[in-house]
Amino acid sequence: xxxxxxxxxxxxxxxxxxxxxxxxxxxxxxxxxxxxxxxxxxxxxxxxxxxxxxxxxxxxxxxxxxxxxxxxxxxxxxxxxxxxxxxxxxxxxxxxxxxxxxxxxxxxxxxxxxxxxxxxxxxxxxxxxxxxxxxxxxxxxxxxxxxxxxxxxxxxxxxxxxxxxxxxx
Amino acid sequence: xxxxxxxxxxxxxxxxxxxxxxxxxxxxxxxxxxxxxxxxxxxxxxxxxxxxxxxxxxxxxxxxxxxxxxxxxxxxxxxxxxxxxxxxxxxxxxxxxxxxxxxxxxxxxxxxxxxxxxxxxxxxxxxxxxxxxxxxxxxxxxxxxxxxxxxxxxxxxxxxxxxxxxxxxxxxxxxxxxxxxxxxxxxxxxxxxxxxxxxxxxxxxxxxxxxxxxxxxxxxxxxxxxxxxxxxxxxxxxxxxxxxxxxxxxxxxxxxxxxxxxxxxxxxxxxxxxxxxxxxxxxxxxxxxxxxxxxxxxxxxxxxxxxxxxxxxxxxxxxxxxxxxxxxxxxxxxxxxxxxxxxxxxxxxxxxxxxxxxxxxxxxxxxxxxxxxxxxxxxxxxxxxxxxxxxxxxxxxxxxxxxxxxxxxxxxxxxxxxxxxxxxxxxxxxxxxxxxxxxxxxxxxxxxxxxxxxxxxxxxxxxxxxxxxxxxxxxxxxxxxxxxxxxxxxxxxxxxxxxxx
Numbered sequence: 016x017x018x019x020x021x022x023x024x025x026x027x028x029x030x031x032x033x034x035x036x037x038x039x040x041x042x043x044x045x046x047x048x049x050x051x052x053x054x055x056x057x058x059x060x061x062x063x064x065x066x067x068x069x070x071x072x073x074x075x076x077x078x079x080x081x082x083x084x085x086x087x088x089x090x091x092x093x094x095x096x097x098x099x100x101x102x103x104x105x106x107x108x109x110x111x112x113x114x115x116x117x118x119x120x121x122x123x124x125x126x127x128x129x130x131x132x133x134x135x136x137x138x139x140x141x142x143x144x145x146x147x148x149x150x151x152x153x154x155x156x157x158x159x160x161x162x163x164x165x166x167x168x169x170x171x172x173x174x175x176x177x178x179x180x181x182x183x184x
Numbered sequence: 185x186x187x188x189x190x191x192x193x194x195x196x197x198x199x200x201x202x203x204x205x206x207x208x209x210x211x212x213x214x215x216x217x218x219x220x221x222x223x224x225x226x227x228x229x230x231x232x233x234x235x236x237x238x239x240x241x242x243x244x245x246x247x248x249x250x251x252x253x254x255x256x257x258x259x260x261x262x263x264x265x266x267x268x269x270x271x272x273x274x275x276x277x278x279x280x281x282x283x284x285x286x287x288x289x290x291x292x293x294x295x296x297x298x299x300x301x302x303x304x305x306x307x308x309x310x311x312x313x314x315x316x317x318x319x320x321x322x323x324x325x326x327x328x329x330x331x332x333x334x335x336x337x338x339x340x341x342x343x344x345x346x347x348x349x350x351x352x353x354x355x356x357x358x359x360x361x362x363x364x365x366x367x368x369x370x371x372x373x374x375x376x377x378x379x380x381x382x383x384x385x386x387x388x389x390x391x392x393x394x395x396x397x398x399x400x401x402x403x404x405x406x407x408x409x410x411x412x413x414x415x416x417x418x419x420x421x422x423x424x425x426x427x428x429x430x431x432x433x434x435x436x437x438x439x440x441x442x443x444x445x446x447x448x449x450x451x452x453x454x455x456x457x458x459x460x461x462x463x464x465x466x467x468x469x470x471x472x473x474x475x476x477x478x479x480x481x482x483x484x485x486x487x488x489x490x491x492x493x494x495x496x497x498x499x500x501x502x503x504x505x506x507x508x509x510x511x512x513x514x515x516x517x518x519x520x521x522x523x524x525x526x527x528x529x530x531x532x533x534x535x536x537x538x539x540x541x542x543x544x545x546x547x548x549x550x551x552x553x554x555x556x557x558x559x560x561x562x563x564x565x566x567x568x569x570x571x572x573x574x575x576x577x578x579x580x581x582x583x584x585x586x587x588x589x590x591x592x593x594x595x596x597x598x599x600x601x602x603x604x605x606x607x608x609x610x611x612x613x614x615x616x617x618x619x620x621x622x623x624x625x626x627x628x629x630x631x632x633x634x635x636x637x638x639x640x641x642x643x644x645x646x647x648x649x650x651x652x653x654x655x656x657x658x659x660x661x662x663x664x665x666x667x668x669x670x671x672x673x674x675x676x677x678x679x680x681x682x683x684x685x
Binding site for chain 1: 237352359361369374378379403404409411412575576577579580585588589591592595597604612616630637638
């Protein structure tokens with residue numbers, strides 16, 4: 016996006032992503048306004064109804080988003096930041112594996128229970144961050160998730176639901 | 185209740201075995217998570233929130249405050265030994281501390297950080313004890329209109345004054361306010377912002393939002409930029425300060441504490457600004473003989489001052505939280521939500537209705553400080569070993585706790601979907617330099633502000649001018665406007681006049 020914009024010259028190089036962010040904030044405000052408009056009118060009498068603050072917040076967020084969009088059109092802010100300028104290229108492998116771990120957990124947790132789902136997640140996330148020993152991670156992951164389960168279930172009294180391993184414990 | 189009877193009541197309660205146990209557990213846990221990069225007090229306290237269903241309010245808050253103080257101590261260890269700040273308040277410590285460690289002086293750096301934290305933490309806690317009741321007396325005169333104005337000032341300072349850009353801070357605040365609106369409106373019973381999803385009727389859980397911002401978003405961002413590089417943990421060496429080190433540290437300790445506490449108390453909150461200022465002062469005030477050490481071999485003044493400042497600021501943050509119910513940092517906002525889960529209304533009444541809780545908490549802060557300074561130095565070897573946990577397993581582990589904390593709320597996969605969505609948003613927020621603390625503060629404080637606004641308007645019978653005709657309210661609002669526009673107007677003026685290029 017930024018390349019095209021850079022070539023045509025209506026947007027400074029590197030400001031494209033910032034423009035997208037600005038537009039997203041405007042859309043967030045719009046989303047808030049839309050949800051405010053569908054709040055049912057209250058039969059109760061109130062000086063300030065339930066709609067007022069949502070409208071106000073939505074409007075303000077849209078204005079702020081407009082400001083960010085404008086600042087992107089004027090050259091953006093993030094391309095100049097040291098952290099962005101000197102950043103290594105996107106690590107798709109790491110991002111993919113961590114994402115896969117979260118997704119695996121999401122799919123498995125209702126079915127196999129927390130301990131197994133989170134252990135799978137542990138192995139995938141560790142691999143994403145460069146661990147090359149999945150077998151060892153599996154054992155560590157199992158220990159960590161069991162520890163977390165016992166701490167939350169027994170000490171904090173949180174109900175983590177029933178799973179295959181949880182049933183045995 | 186005056187300060188002395190309050191403190192004696194507090195110490196009487198805090199010195200019981202159970203409460204000392206909570207304090208010790210909190211200090212230990214807090215130091216550990218302070219040491220670990222990537223996990224801070226806000227996330228930890230959020231994950232511990234379920235404990236509020238299990239133990240008394242006193243025990244839970246002693247634990248939380250132990251974590252909060254402990255993280256400030258632990259953060260310095262990471263800054264010094266790893267050259268990566270463990271906590272945002274320790275960023276400055278890394279400047280001189282890591283240089284000292286590289287030149288074989290990690291021991292004195294850790295030592296001065298611990299003693300400085302102890303002195304500043306104690307001064308800060310004294311500040312809470314004596315300033316708290318004074319602020320409460322003032323606060324009891326305020327009506328809902330003034331409260332609303334105070335909250336607006338708080339919103340402006342936490343989002344627009346600190347950080348890189350007012351617009352980005354306000355956008356983050358807006359996201360928090362929207363999250364806070366989700367759920368059933370308490371006054372009229374109408375569902376708001378639920379998109380028709382039944383799970384959202386209860387509102388978004390603060391645990392979920394904190395975990396998304398501070399664990400999932402952080403992990404995704406690090407994965408995005410991940411490259412295999414081994415970080416080296418520097419050697420601790422001999423843990424002692426020479427007479428010279430002591431002499432050079434005393435001034436910075438007290439100056440740092442004097443600088444940090446007021447910054448913490450003010451609604452601007454945060455520990456970054458006072459640590460930065462303290463570093464700047466110490467650099468200016470250092471004796472010429474040692475000036476060359478700054479930025480080269482590492483000057484002990486540059487560790488002692490900022491470390492004292494961040495602990496005093498941390499103590500200061502508790503003043504508006506306990507006396508006004510105003511959270512000025514993400515951690516304070518999460519603690520505030522813990523009050524709500526006990527059905528305790530935070531605010532100036534806390535000192536009267538919950539006097540025992542408040543004073544026990546304050547007494548525990550003194551005790552926690554002593555525990556931390558005792559715990560920190562002898563156990564520094566243990567903390568250094570915690571630092572050696574490799575990144576892959578560390579982040580995989582953090583995400584396990586993130587999952588259990590979120591799934592435990594209601595065993596619902598919908599919560600996990602919301603968690604990951606917010607986590608992705610948080611990842612982009614990191615990339616585009618949006619602060620995350622305003623999200624949490626907006627989410628917790630937003631509904632309280634709306635409530636105060638509606639109360640004020642009910643009292644004034646719908647007259648909006650109530651906010652600007654009541655003198656205190658209008659003064660606070662004027663301050664908020666100055667805080668928001670002042671810096672920009674000044675910049676414009678300076679440019680016109682050619683003062684700045």
